[in-house]
Amino acid sequence: MAYRDEKLSEEKVFKDPVHRYVHVRERVIWDLIGTAEFQRLRRIKQLGTSYLTFHGAEHSRFNHSLGVYEIVRRIIENFKDRPNWNQEERLLCLCAALLHDLGHGPFSHSFEKVYKLDHEDFTQAILLGDTEVNKVLSKVEKGFPKKVADVINKTYENKLVVSLISSQIDADRMDYLQRDAYFTGVSYGHFDMERILRVMRPMEDQVVVKESGMHAVEDYIMSRYQMYWQVYFHPVTRSAEVILTKILHRAKELHEEGYSFKLQPVHFLSFFSGEPTLEEYLALDEAVVLYYFQTWMEEEDTVLSDLCHRFVNRKLFKYIEFNPNSQMNEWMELYKLFTKAGLNPDYYLVVDSSSDLPYDFYRPGEEGERLPIHLLQPNDELKELSRLSDIVESISGKKRTDHKLYIPLDRLEEMSNRSKTKKRIMEILFG
Structure with missing residues (x-):
């Protein structure tokens, strides 16, 4: 029997809190899960710094990748006897779903x-280099790693296959919305995925949804909208990301200045120079990064030390609303x-600044191609979702942006109340 079959x-089954079980029958999939590169995803959090806001958000990209694989497995199980579906591409879809996030680094x-x-x-x-993953994929057939890479890169010739992994209603989004809602403890990300899977249909170049499933899709779109503003763009999470980003910038700046670290950042050197090898990239996960943060708390550089203390011990910056279009004079004075x-x-x-576009559709003549969600009518005609849904139409093409100014309020409060500088800073910040 050929390896691919x-x-x-x-x-084999993985017990999963979102999908109950993740089912694996193919030897190829099982072997891919066992590779070093895929196991590394256990050490990369799915939600980056969100665990400092939602204490349950400790889940990994390993969890999520298995979830996306399971959703795609279920979708193509429903597709197997339908027109426009080529069962020969089943394994390709499963591998692309499983491996789509393989290259994420620490804190992504x-x-x-x-x-x-x-x-x-x-x-x-x-996928294409000298890795355990490549060795497994290469056993399927010559050129198979490139096919998987093309699907993930959205350049594969069969756009129907690509749309399962990357579109406005794909397995990736359907998993992370539910998984992130579960682990953060919020209710926003829940929608009727079972219904959506039942009404999905394969077309020549994309997945479409039967018109009878429109309300389930509306729920999905609104879930995504709520999750972005209530979870992914939570201002406390963004504060942690600001500090994380500044730590990484400070370490790079100090290295370029010739600063002598107590613990030399050997794992970061190739990143400072901008030329990490694949081996060096894979060696840096969140456990390693957090180890450096722990040791950098004892550095003589007060900025690096303070920022690391803040991140490790969750002493985050406070924030106020800020409009860069009308408040730049205040910002310059604050500087x-x-x-x-x-x-x-x-x-x-x-x-x-954070911004999101919850749903959009292709507009001829405008830059960027936005493949819409199409509803399949009883007469087999396709209609774009926002043309039939008042709910989706109300948010289509509307990009929302939010700006915050982050400051170490504790350091300001420590300043003498007699300080004119402190007084003026507080006046600008709080009126």
């Missing part, structure tokens, strides 16, 4: 932003006052 002697997006990295580039490198007060404004006066 090989089944396990008995089905914050880490990428500082060191100008892209986790998708590293996902490709893991000077912070400098005068001995608080480095590059690290202690931070504007953070």
Whole structure:
């Protein structure tokens, strides 16, 4: 029997709090789960710094990746006897679903932003490089790792396959909304996934939903909207991300200045230079990063030491509403006052912005292609979701942005009440 068709002697299951069970029968999938690169995802949190806001948010990208795989497995099980579905692409879909987040680094997006990295580039490198994952995929057939990479990279020729992993209603979003809601303890991310899976239909280049499932999709869209503003963009989480980002910036700046660390940041050196190898990238997980933060608390550099203390012990910055379009004069004055007060404004006066577009559709002539969610009519005609749903139409194409100014209020309060600098800072911040 060919390796791609090989089944396990008995089905393996993972007990899962969201999907109850994750089912594995294919030898290829089981072997991929056992690779070092996939097991590394246990050491990368799904929600980055959100555990400092929601104490239950300790789940990993390993959990999430299994969840996305399980949803795709169930979708294509429903597709197997339907037109437009090629059962030969089943294994490709399962592998892409399982491995779609393989390249995420520690604290994911914050880490990428500082060191100008892209986790998708590293996902490709893991799939195509000298890795255990590549060895498993290469046993399926010649060129199979490239096929999986193309699906994840959204360049695979069959757009129906791509849409299962990456679209406005895909397995990735359906898993993380429910999983993140479960572990944060909120109710916003819940929607009727069972109903959506039942009414999904494969079309030539994308997955569509029967019109009778419109209300379940509306619920899904609104769940996503609520999760972004109530969980993913929570201002306390953003405070932790601000401090995390500033720690990474400070360590890089000190290294470039020739500062002598008590514990040399050997795991970071290639990131400081902007040229980490795949091996170096995979060696840096959140356990390693947090170890450095613990040791950097004892550094002589007061900024690095203070920021690490804050992150490790959850002494976060406070925030106020801030409009960069109308308050830049106040910010410039604050910058000077912070400098005068001995608080480095590059690290202690931070504007953070978050924005989200909950649902959009393609508009001819505009930059960027936004594949909409289509509803399948009884006469087989397709209609874009917002054309039939008043709820979705009300938020379509509407980008919401929020700005906050983050400051170490505790340090300001420690200043003498007689200080004119403190008084003026407080006047600007709080009126």
